[in-house]
Amino acid sequence: MRLTRRELISAFLGSAVAASACRRSEARQPVPGAIVDRAVEVGHKLRGGPLPRADVLEPVDVLVVGAGVAGLSAAWRLAGAGVKGVRVLELEAEAGGTSRSGQNAVSAYPWGAHYLPSPLEDRGPVVRLLREMGAITGVDAEGAPTFEETLLIHEPEERLYYRGHWYEGLYLRAGASAEDLAELERFEARMNAFAAARDAKGRKAFAVPSGLSSDDAEWTALDALSMAAWLEREGFRSPRLKWVVDYACRDDYGTTSEHVSAWAGIWYFAARQNGKGERSEGFLSWPEGNGRLVRQLSSALPPGAVERNVLVHTVEPGENCCRVDALEAGTGRPRAFQARQVVLACPRFIAAHVVAPWRQQRPEWLGAFTYGPWVVANLTLSAPPRSRGFPLAWDNVFYESRSLGYVVATHQLLRQDEQGPTVLTWYLPMAGADVKAEREKALSAGYAEWEALVMADLLPAHPGIAGQAQRLEVQRWGHAMVRPAPGFMWGAAKRAAQESLGRSLHFAHTDLGGMALFEEANFFGVKAAERVLAELGRREASWL
Structure with a gap:
């Protein structure tokens, strides 16, 4: 119409x-321009009939399928352990997934993720990566990392447009009533309390990455209702506050608070601050956004390790190895690999078409991923x-x-x-x-x-x-x-999706964490790589 x-x-x-x-x-x-994606044509071959298979198998020790942040993080971790013979296959012409970037005569620019919240603690694989790229300058008196000043977003950081005028910050204070401001103060106090909360084992109630959070029922019960329902239950009804919460959910999760788990909604406000209302040093960004982090991950790999324009269409796990079938996107030439270990770093909706046993019998938990x-x-x-x-x-x-x-x-x-x-x-x-x-x-x-x-x-x-x-x-x-829908973050589907298939096929992607964030992709990439190391008989101290 x-x-x-x-x-x-x-x-x-x-x-x-x-x-x-x-x-x-x-x-x-x-304005002159163009749509630059291949959203309709690329990948839809997976839904068609049988694709040609090569007769000759190329042997490889470790094959990573997908060069998004999760796949590159897996390859980076394996390279850090000195593993040779790691190959990465990527469908697109560029690595990085939704963290890809572009550039013209004016500037580099992001095509997706454009910042990284500065880590609060001096540990974990994200901090290791930032140290490798020279972004961390030291550690403060409280043990938190400090960062290269030029990478921290400088002022002015945020502004809001409303009816003809721009205002500082993301909360619309102009015209706010005393009741609005009191509700904002009460909400911030609740988020500070969530940020400071620890369980009996000393784990944060809401941690980065989310998999390190406490699994105590006191906190995970919040996953059963939506963020909008939680706000209503707790008496938060100011339209201005509800706008901020909705904006947060759309920003990190791509949908409104009605369709986001309350646990995930609270995580947005609580996980990346210290319980005193402070966010450490703020956000790290580059003109190309998280494309800079993609470049750093890629730089750790040997030349030629990432092969682009290759469509992997079948992964068949065996007893001690996997057969992987693919097509060269440009020529249509079939390729086949025999890999001792495979990391399948793609979302579940693609994995459902690629993992051979899942094509025969679709796991019930796949339906929980949207x-x-x-x-x-x-x-x-x-x-x-x-x-x-x-x-x-x-x-x-x-x-x-x-x-x-x-x-x-x-x-x-x-x-x-x-x-x-x-x-x-x-x-x-x-x-x-x-x-x-x-x-x-x-x-x-x-x-x-x-x-x-x-x-x-x-x-x-x-x-x-x-x-x-x-x-x-x-x-x-x-x-x-x-999307971290209510019931998903701590549900059985997400747990089941994280399990390896046999001893040779392991999974990595942001969707395993339920939130499409760099820290989640990096965590599951490293986690999959460390499973590979264990299967290869390599004893390594965990980076997690």
Whole structure:
């Protein structure tokens, strides 16, 4: 069905954005650009009939399938143990998964994940990785790592657009009543208490990564209800506070608080702070976002270890090894490998089509995994956008939009010429409850529709931005993020999915942690690699 401009904007961004865009409608030339993903064509071969198989098997000691953060983390851990003969196969032309990045003449920019919360403790594989890249400068008096100053997001960090004006921070204090502010203070006190909570074994109630959290029923019972239901139960009803919580859920989990486990919702606010309302040193970011972390992981591997444009379509676990069948994406040439150990670093919905026994008998727990689509757009401008109120920040959010707003790729460059060209990275989680319908909606819109949506979101806040826009590129992620629905984080399905299949097939991905975050992917990549090391008879101190 052909939608009017107002209907299109309302369907994707909400009625408030549609009304504002139509009130301020101005004649303009469309911004040149393109949709740059291969969301429809790549990977759908897995749903077809039998694919050709090679006759000759290539022997390999360890084969990692997937060069996202989890797969690269597994290969990085194996390289750290001195394991030779590790091969990584990647479907896409670039490694990194949703942490991939791009670059043009103006700046590097992210295509997905764009920051890493600075770790609170001086331990674990993420800290090891940051030390390798020179990001950690020392340890403070309380044992927390300190970081290279240029990597910490500099001020101004965040701002919020509401009805013609930009305000500092992400809580709308302008016009807030005494009751609103009192409720905010009470909520923050509750989150501080959750952050400080420990169980009898000394484990944090809410830890990073989530798998290190306490499994005491006092805390895990929160997984049974939604974050929205928990807010209502606890008497948190301020629309401004509920907006902040919804924004948090959309930001980290790709959906609203109605569809997020209360345990996961509280984890967002409690896990990355010290119980005193302080977040250690804040966020680490680079112009290319987490693409910088991908590059660091890749740099630890031997040249040629990562082979791109290879579609793995079958993994058959045997008694002492796995057969892995693949196709070269460009030529269609079949390949086959005999691997002593395999790490399958892909999401469960792909693993269901790849693991041969699961094609014959689909595990019941697979149905518990759901994935929300996202759209990311990078807009190159000849100069920073003009705005009214609080100045341009790293993170710029629209209060009345379903988008998450945008981050400024050049914010971390600290250049003298602040009037030069820049790149804005715009994010839209397709947050509806029906993920299949949301995915179809995201993929059905063409470039003209996405150009209209991005500009409709930006134009009311930035008069004249149309004249500054030079190029727009759009990336659609059909299955971007696993959703931590109520009952999922501490449910049986997630536990079952983490188990190896026999002694030679191990799994790694953010969806095993229930949250699509760098720390989760890194944790499960390292965990799978350490299972490989154990099967190879290598005795290694754990990095976890």
